[in-house]
Amino acid sequence: MKLRPAAAAEIDRLARIWYDGWQDAYAKILPVELARVRTLESFRDRLQAALADVRVAEIAGEPVGFCIVTGDEFYQLFVSTGARGTGIAAALVADAEVRLARSGVATAWLACAIGNERAARFYEKCGWHRAGTATSLLDTPGGIFHLDVWRYEKNL
Numbered sequence: 001m002k003l004r005p006a007a008a009a010e011i012d013r014l015a016r017i018w019y020d021g022w023q024d025a026y027a028k029i030l031p032v033e034l035a036r037v038r039t040l041e042s043f044r045d046r047l048q049a050a051l052a053d054v055r056v057a058e059i060a061g062e063p064v065g066f067c068i069v070t071g072d073e074f075y076q077l078f079v080s081t082g083a084r085g086t087g088i089a090a091a092l093v094a095d096a097e098v099r100l101a102r103s104g105v106a107t108a109w110l111a112c113a114i115g116n117e118r119a120a121r122f123y124e125k126c127g128w129h130r131a132g133t134a135t136s137l138l139d140t141p142g143g144i145f146h147l148d149v150w151r152y153e154k155n156l
């Protein structure tokens with residue numbers, strides 16, 4: 001397994017991992033209005049915009065997961081179904097924590113949708129603690145969507 005920056009040529013592959021992971025984790029627990037706008041194309045656009053901040057995990061030359069860090073936020077983490085439970089997600093988090101710490105962040109945070117129990121369990125295993133609930137303001141084509149989330153933090 002190798003961790004590296006994302007390449008523009010693989011945006012479609014990464015968008016598919018994001019879309020499939022979103023469907024697995026969120027389609028059942030988030031409002032249908034949000035599911036409607038979280039299309040494959042929307043994830044492609046967001047990856048394109050965030051490309052410089054995307055780190056990819058690859059196995060045998062194939063991307064199997066990615067994360068995005070922005071400022072002091074661990075912003076996105078998606079691993080393909082076949083690569084879950086293998087330690088790849090933990091490797092992406094550990095790598096991101098090192099990069100956050102190097103950029104001077106003392107306490108990093110992330111938002112996890114309320115009810116995403118697998119992700120919550122995973123973050124707690126990685127040493128993150130639930131600091132409380134907060135409201136995320138999500139950008140959508142129809143305007144800002146207010147979503148209550150669990151806020152996690154970790155002192156780096």
Ligand SMILES: CC(C)(COP(=O)(O)OP(=O)(O)OC[C@H]1O[C@@H](n2cnc3c(N)ncnc32)[C@H](O)[C@@H]1OP(=O)(O)O)[C@@H](O)C(=O)NCCC(=O)NCCS
Nearest residue numbers: 021025077078079084085086089111112117118119121122
């Ligand atoms: C979240 C994610 C990155 C975690 O990576 P992973 O490889 O699946 O994580 P792990 O398997 O190491 O850890 C998950 C833990 O949750 C447990 N778990 C699985 N399903 C669960 C559930 N429904 N409820 C509670 N815990 C659950 C697992 O048993 C494991 O705990 P254990 O190691 O103590 O047995 C990955 O599942 C994923 O990409 N999910 C879809 C996208 C997503 O939710 N991203 C996070 C956005 S905040």
